[in-house]
Amino acid sequence: MKQMIKLFGIKPALKELKGITRDFRVSWMLEELNLNYEFVVLDPQKGETQTPEYLKLNPTGKVPTLSDGEFSIFESSAICSYLAHKEKKLIPEQETPEKKFGLQNM
Ligand SMILES: N[C@@H](CCC(=O)N[C@@H](CS)C(=O)NCC(=O)O)C(=O)O
Numbered sequence: 001m002k003q004m005i006k007l008f009g010i011k012p013a014l015k016e017l018k019g020i021t022r023d024f025r026v027s028w029m030l031e032e033l034n035l036n037y038e039f040v041v042l043d044p045q046k047g048e049t050q051t052p053e054y055l056k057l058n059p060t061g062k063v064p065t066l067s068d069g070e071f072s073i074f075e076s077s078a079i080c081s082y083l084a085h086k087e088k089k090l091i092p093e094q095e096t097p098e099k100k101f102g103l104q105n106m
Pocket of ligand 1: 044
């Protein structure tokens with residue numbers, strides 16, 4: 001059975017921050033790619049980004065982190081690049097000026 005992608009994001013400390021933390025970049029990418037995923041909400045105020053289990057996935061103790069089965073990756077632009085290459089969508093495969101532009105803007 002295909003394992004569900006998990007995106008680890010945060011519960012913003014202030015409601016004004018909703019939608020502007022970097023996990024939003026990855027949610028947007030997952031939505032554009034029409035992929036099913038589970039959004040795992042972590043609360044940094046409660047130390048949930050500093051647990052030994054989470055630090056194994058992301059030693060920086062920040063969000064976002066994405067796990068895809070046994071594979072995991074952190075840093076929002078690296079995650080978006082991983083997803084685009086895996087799905088072969090939203091980024092040209094050939095080394096074109098468009099690809100360079102896309103990568104520079106992730
Ligand atoms: N360069 C990283 C930045 C990650 C980052 O700073 N994440 C913030 C949210 S935007 C965070 O985890 N803040 C909670 C904390 O530091 O405890 C990326 O793009 O993924």
